[in-house]
Amino acid sequence: MKNMKNKQGSNRSSQDGNEQSSAAETAFKKLFEDGLKDIYWVEKALTKAIPKMIKKTTSDELVNALEEHLTVTEEQVKKVERVFEFIGKKPMAKKCPAMEGILKEGEETMAENEGMVRDAGIICSAQKVEHYEIASYGSLCAFANTLGMDDAANLLKEILEEEKKADETLTKVAESSVNMEASTSGGGKGGNEEDEEDEEENEEEEVNQHRGRL
Numbered sequence: 019m020k021n022m023k024n025k026q027g028s029n030r031s032s033q034d035g036n037e038q039s040s041a042a043e044t045a046f047k048k049l050f051e052d053g054l055k056d057i058y059w060v061e062k063a064l065t066k067a068i069p070k071m072i073k074k075t076t077s078d079e080l081v082n083a084l085e086e087h088l089t090v091t092e093e094q095v096k097k098v099e100r101v102f103e104f105i106g107k108k109p110m111a112k113k114c115p116a117m118e119g120i121l122k123e124g125e126e127t128m129a130e131n132e133g134m135v136r137d138a139g140i141i142c143s144a145q146k147v148e149h150y151e152i153a154s155y156g157s158l159c160a161f162a163n164t165l166g167m168d169d170a171a172n173l174l175k176e177i178l179e180e181e182k183k184a185d186e187t188l189t190k191v192a193e194s195s196v197n198m199e200a201s202t203s204g205g206g207k208g209g210n211e212e213d214e215e216d217e218e219e220n221e222e223e224e225v226n227q228h229r230g231r232l
Contacts, residue, residue: 043165050161054101055112057154061095062111064147067121071144074128077137077199079191084144087184094177104170120146138200141192148185155181 068088075081102109124143131139155178162171 046161047165050158050165051105051107052112053154053158053161054098054105054107055110056114057151057158058095058098058102058109059111059114060117060151060154061091061098063114063117063121064091065095067124067147070125071128071140075137075140076133077191077196079194080137080141080196083184083187083191084140087144087187090180090184094180097173097177101170101173104173105167117147117150120150134196134200134203137196138192141188141196145185145188148181148188151181152178152185 065088068084068091072081072084075084099109120143127139127143128136155174159171159174159178162174
């Protein structure tokens with residue numbers, strides 16, 4: 019009887035362990051799938067954001083680099099869709115607040131500057147995008163390997179290498195010409211928040227003085 023009880027206790031312990039392991043794997047898969055949805059949204063958003071950068075760019079070298087990466091990005095959208103197929107899931111995008119913020123900041127930088135200074139700002143913004151993507155694809159690739167999703171891991175690794183190459187290209191463009199020209203040519207639109215605040219204070223002071231004379 020005692021041996022039977024011990025055996026039953028052992029079976030329950032084993033069952034509990036299997037359930038915990040299964041729950042952990044399910045949670046880990048969800049983390050992977052959520053990350054995939056996130057980067058899918060990012061790639062689709064970039065197919066709209068990069069043309070805006072190209073339109074505002076002065077440097078031919080930078081235009082060429084951005085146009086090349088736009089083509090790559092459009093293909094990456096399809097590659098991520100294939101990853102979804104590999105894992106038996108329908109492609110679905112989940113809004114990425116982090117990338118939304120990076121892209122919004124980039125738009126502000128383009129609006130506040132002109133010429134080569136704006137080009138330098140565009141490179142900075144674009145590299146922030148690349149670094150986010152490199153971190154994301156690196157993690158997703160590691161997750162897929164852990165889950166034994168070899169086909170997905172290989173394709174994610176391929177995209178990761180493309181992002182690294184794009185980052186290296188942007189660095190070369192910046193260091194070869196854009197940064198130096200930006201530092202000597204100017205390009206700020208002039209005026210900033212402090213100037214605007216000073217103007218508002220001066221206007222308020224003039225109004226008060228006028229009221230005093232009345």
